[in-house]
Amino acid sequence: MTLESSNLIGSRTSKAGANGQRDVLTRLRTDIVSSVFEPETRLKFADMTKRYDVGIGTLREALSQLASEGFVTVEAGKGFKVAPVSASELIEITDHFIAFEKRAVREAIAYGGEDWETNIVAVHHRLSLIEGLPWERRMERHSEWVERHREFHEAIVSACQGKWLFRLRSIMFDQLDRYRFVTKRAPDGLGGRKFEEHRDIMTATLDRDADLASNLIEQHIRDTSEQAIKLL
Amino acid sequence: MTLESSNLIGSRTSKAGANGQRDVLTRLRTDIVSSVFEPETRLKFADMTKRYDVGIGTLREALSQLASEGFVTVEAGKGFKVAPVSASELIEITDHFIAFEKRAVREAIAYGGEDWETNIVAVHHRLSLIEGLPWERRMERHSEWVERHREFHEAIVSACQGKWLFRLRSIMFDQLDRYRFVTKRAPDGLGGRKFEEHRDIMTATLDRDADLASNLIEQHIRDTSEQAIKLL
DNA sequence: AACCTTCATATTTTCGAAAATAAGGCTATA
């Protein structure tokens, strides 16, 4: 019943596993993505164990994992710090992600079956429920939106064959999330457009129009990153 | 004095840090790369703590890290297993690595300075000391060769500007190491050719001939991977 | 004053015992 598949880097399936205590790794990553801890902040064990109510060992494992994913840096003997952010890194991450995602969506369109299609429709619907909300109410549920947004883009490429391609694009997506966060404060002009962009990406993908889907995704990501750079 | 730089994924600098006890992470990774543990083997804590003489917590952190790098898989509640190998994965890893490495070498050639050049020459010399040895003696020092070989290829691209590009190529290189191991047993015909290939790659790079260096590297990697596939 | 040494404090890192969980075997029941 509890499927709990053997996982990849950045897989969030572990969270869904409801394995007793709330997943520290996920909560900590969310807090870093949400800028609860500013870049370069030292993450002391004394504070963190109280905040997340876990033992030192468990916390250390989570931080070590986040270091692999690039969210924190670690210096032997000095402990962990939140990784810095910069415009140049955002540009690089954006380029890598777009390159991966375009290849992934082509593979997905080539190999995806009925389950893949159905999942896209389902996940998109859940995303649109939040994106269709008026400005105020949508902001209240921003953290939920982040999750749905991630699930949507993951669903689109989930049928891609390359395991490493999927893995690498997921690492980059998580990094982008961190920068994407700054656009939360952006004027609602952008928010409305995203609604349609996601719809168009879904339609092109289900129509198996690889060229169109590929281009729409690139535009979608690049727009968001450019917004983020301005606000950085 | 103890520099111990803040590190990236797969960085082996931590090992050099001589921080008291021998780095479990490195030893464990080496053992997996060297097929001391076969793919799919369960890695039980009871055995591992005895083998590496470290506590459970420390071991768990190392295994968790290796999971991020893709050398082991982890299933909640079931523990850790050595990741499987397959021809199709080798092909995918090879393609990703070559794509990264070709871009990285171009950047390195464009931005590398005198220190970069000097380091390449130095590291290549240390590699050639082993590669010039007769068959028997070279095999004795195979694990050392693995290290020198890694250092050589890393030195070539070390001046590349993209931090993530470097990081991603390093992850892929480590994965290739695992498959490369099977060619250890290959007849010496290949071993001799590698000596010259490395020399040519170095020369082309120092001559700042990006096209040539790029092509030589691709050939070099693809040859090795094809050998590995035959022996898999 | 600048520099080195020493000591005290703060923080990280390691470790193994204890709790939690999964796997396998046994008996009772249909």
Place this chain on the structure above:
DNA sequence: TATAGCCTTATTTTCGAAAATATGAAGGTT
């Protein structure tokens, strides 16, 4: 015989105390 439930064993996962290490301050020497 097959199935379900329980008990026992094997293994993982968590936790905080203790060891190791770094930081910073005070005092002494050139």
